[in-house]
Amino acid sequence: MSVGKTLAEKILSLKSHGEAEAGDVVIADVDLTFVQDTTGSLTIRQFKEGGFEALAKPQQTIIFLDHAAPSPARQLSNDHILLRRFAEETGCGIYEVGDGICHQLVAENFANPGEVIVGADSHTVTAGALGAFATGMGSSDVAVALALGKTWFRVPESFLIDLNGVFPRGVYAKDLILYLIGQIGADGATYKALEFGGDALAQITMPQRLTIANMAVEAGAKVGLFPGDKIAQDFLTEHGRGDNYQPLYPDAEANYEQVISVNLGELEPMLSLPHAVDNVRPVAQLKGVKIQQAFIGTCTNGRLEDLAIAAEILKGRKTHPGTRLLIAPSSRQVLIRAIEKGYVQSLIKAEAIILPPGCSACLGLHQGVLGDGEVCLSTANRNFKGRMGNPEAMIYLASPATAAASAIKGEITDPREISTKY
Amino acid sequence: MPDLVFKGKAIKLGDNISTDDIIPGRFAHLRSNLPELAKHVLEDAVPGFTSKVRDMSLRAEGKAILVAGKNLGLGSSREHAPVVIKMSGVGAILAKSAARIFFRNAINQGLPVLLCDTDNIGDGDELEINLSGGKIADLTSGITLSCSKMPPIMSAILEEGGLIPYIQKHRDFKI
Numbered sequence A: 001m002s003v004g005k006t007l008a009e010k011i012l013s014l015k016s017h018g019e020a021e022a023g024d025v026v027i028a029d030v031d032l033t034f035v036q037d038t039t040g041s042l043t044i045r046q047f048k049e050g051g052f053e054a055l056a057k058p059q060q061t062i063i064f065l066d067h068a069a070p071s072p073a074r075q076l077s078n079d080h081i082l083l084r085r086f087a088e089e090t091g092c093g094i095y096e097v098g099d100g101i102c103h104q105l106v107a108e109n110f111a112n113p114g115e116v117i118v119g120a121d122s123h124t125v126t127a128g129a130l131g132a133f134a135t136g137m138g139s140s141d142v143a144v145a146l147a148l149g150k151t152w153f154r155v156p157e158s159f160l161i162d163l164n165g166v167f168p169r170g171v172y173a174k175d176l177i178l179y180l181i182g183q184i185g186a187d188g189a190t191y192k193a194l195e196f197g198g199d200a201l202a203q204i205t206m207p208q209r210l211t212i213a214n215m216a217v218e219a220g221a222k223v224g225l226f227p228g229d230k231i232a233q234d235f236l237t238e239h240g241r242g243d244n245y246q247p248l249y250p251d252a253e254a255n256y257e258q259v260i261s262v263n264l265g266e267l268e269p270m271l272s273l274p275h276a277v278d279n280v281r282p283v284a285q286l287k288g289v290k291i292q293q294a295f296i297g298t299c300t301n302g303r304l305e306d307l308a309i310a311a312e313i314l315k316g317r318k319t320h321p322g323t324r325l326l327i328a329p330s331s332r333q334v335l336i337r338a339i340e341k342g343y344v345q346s347l348i349k350a351e352a353i354i355l356p357p358g359c360s361a362c363l364g365l366h367q368g369v370l371g372d373g374e375v376c377l378s379t380a381n382r383n384f385k386g387r388m389g390n391p392e393a394m395i396y397l398a399s400p401a402t403a404a405a406s407a408i409k410g411e412i413t414d415p416r417e418i419s420t421k422y
Numbered sequence B: 001m002p003d004l005v006f007k008g009k010a011i012k013l014g015d016n017i018s019t020d021d022i023i024p025g026r027f028a029h030l031r032s033n034l035p036e037l038a039k040h041v042l043e044d045a046v047p048g049f050t051s052k053v054r055d056m057s058l059r060a061e062g063k064a065i066l067v068a069g070k071n072l073g074l075g076s077s078r079e080h081a082p083v084v085i086k087m088s089g090v091g092a093i094l095a096k097s098a099a100r101i102f103f104r105n106a107i108n109q110g111l112p113v114l115l116c117d118t119d120n121i122g123d124g125d126e127l128e129i130n131l132s133g134g135k136i137a138d139l140t141s142g143i144t145l146s147c148s149k150m151p152p153i154m155s156a157i158l159e160e161g162g163l164i165p166y167i168q169k170h171r172d173f174k175i
């Protein structure tokens, strides 16, 4: 047995009321369970098929209507009805169409260090930014977690991602995580925990951490964990739940399967090329590729700080006539703040199209489906073939700064060429 | 409980077949209509997939066995992916590696996923799968492959035909 524990081992020890070590299989209490509107109906059917009626923890169960919001099709509207009815019957929480994306709302309202969170959505890992062991599962697993208030895990081995230095101008958390996925590969961390540490952590903000943790699953990881440090504490306090804070750090002697060190100062703007997230290159190498659509939003990069960067770059400019720029704030709260701060005004004047808070164009079922042969530069986390509704289209992934700069020029553009500030 | 020993025919897939390849997001409106959704399984990645599987069962060639490369099922948590693969008539999946959520989802649906080196299995090869022994015999090429073991709780779930039947029986996890 190793002398020290990783973050993953610490949380799973706490929640399984024992000593959890990488490789063990444990049964852990679940603090928050959620579904969204494209996985929720199957989850409810499985729950009922299991013969269950009552939720183990109705107060800690949430339904989010965010993927088809507002619904583009009758069948999806009917799924919404089913989910609303289930919320009424069981007394669980529900977030409505227009409230925002599940992972953003979990970060804003629920996740705390040391908790276990399971969601019927692969980007549940986002809440790892707050030090929660948060992971995506399928409908059957989530149905059983709803019924029993617990689930089983194989305790993952951890990779330590040791971050040092500071981000240069024009380089963001998104560029870091794309770079890392390029290094690790789309399956390089399968079944593992990515744990972020190092001297740079003290200046990596919560919104940046959420972007990074969000894409841990793109390297195959089960969770992407940050410690419960001062930044987590300040975020909780700002969001009215400072009392839920508990410090959470890995032990100094923790055992890591791999250590990957990154000097942030050496990074440059990066992007993922079609059709694989780990097909990563510097933006500089792709300069000039024409784009018909740019999309800023999603659970990866639809936060206030992302809209601030886009607004700053686009202020007083216009998007290229050949390029549509779609912007979907990740929650109503984000949209309200973006209006208050004048970002929305700058963006609309630049001829961007503001979409309602939600997943929007990300998964290809509405609000920005691409045409045959079209190219989109998106701030999302996935660029699989067909992701944005058309297998004949191409998707590049990059930061909001790269997306905004590229929307202005109508082609892939290094943001450092457009803005001296960002 | 799935059959422990059965024969079937390989349908080869490449590396990195995502859940968007298996069931594209554009069909999200069909997610409460699984038979309809199943008509689109692997539609973009393997043209003619569903009719291939149907023909195999019509010709009584045994179950279709999906034989994938690495990182099968990367992407979303949609359990509809293994559900529709199973509904289309696939009896088992072999892969070099599988994404975590997809792997767990398939087992939860009672659909066996065996991890082994699939490089030397050819498209259309006749395979004999021995689930309890974790062995695969490629009857066409004569090679035998061993699969990596899954945690005992997963084998127990698979033996009960999936997570829901498992929970119906035990009312709890047993480890």
Ligand code: SF4
Residues within 6 Å of the ligand: A067, A101, A102, A103, A121, A123, A298, A299, A300, A358, A359, A360, A362, A363, A380, A381
């Ligand atoms: S924004 Fe995209 S990746 Fe995030 S939860 Fe919604 S569909 Fe999934």
